[in-house]
Amino acid sequence: MPSIFTHAIFATAVGKSFIHALVSVRFWVLTALCSILPDADVLGFAFGIRYGSLFGHRGITHSIAFAVLVGVVVALFAFRGTQAALSTRALIIYFTLVTLSHPLLDAMTDGGSGVALFAPFSTGRYFLPWRPIRVSPIGMRFFSERGLETLESEMVWVWLPSLLLCLAAWLYHKTKQAWFSH
Ligand SMILES: [Zn+2]
Numbered sequence: 001m002p003s004i005f006t007h008a009i010f011a012t013a014v015g016k017s018f019i020h021a022l023v024s025v026r027f028w029v030l031t032a033l034c035s036i037l038p039d040a041d042v043l044g045f046a047f048g049i050r051y052g053s054l055f056g057h058r059g060i061t062h063s064i065a066f067a068v069l070v071g072v073v074v075a076l077f078a079f080r081g082t083q084a085a086l087s088t089r090a091l092i093i094y095f096t097l098v099t100l101s102h103p104l105l106d107a108m109t110d111g112g113s114g115v116a117l118f119a120p121f122s123t124g125r126y127f128l129p130w131r132p133i134r135v136s137p138i139g140m141r142f143f144s145e146r147g148l149e150t151l152e153s154e155m156v157w158v159w160l161p162s163l164l165l166c167l168a169a170w171l172y173h174k175t176k177q178a179w180f181s182h
Helices: 004-018 025-046 064-078 088-106 145-180
Strands: none
Touching (some): 004 025, 064 088
8 A cells, every 4th residue: 555644645635626615624534534444454454354355455445336335425424414515426426536546546556465446246456557656564664664665656656746736726726717807
């Protein structure tokens, strides 16, 4: 996995670039949480679940089906009683994509096992054809030289593009505003 901060940074940056509606803090907290949720499966290691099993790391929680499930649950329940700036359908699509951003980033890492994108229908593990991101060590091993190397690669391949995307979206928005105000 890229480290969890990187997942959160990426999802929030993409979200910020495309969502211009006035949304609540809860919306952004949920964006960060959904983007790291798939890695809850590392808890399975403590229970002796094998890496390669359906419930192992990068298994079912890294699938499209899981992302859709999270999208639906968050859209239906997390905004109850609040004045949501987006329709339920838009929320479902948004939080599905946010959750899905996690396995897609994982699929761009150079190590570990691929992601079970089509679970539970297929147990196949997949990587994207382009895998520039150094895989992050799991747990405390993150605080090592190897961890630093990972961080550097994540900065180059995820943080920087995220920042550039935000900047481009902001510029586009400003230009559009200036254009229409004349
Ligand atoms: Zn992951």
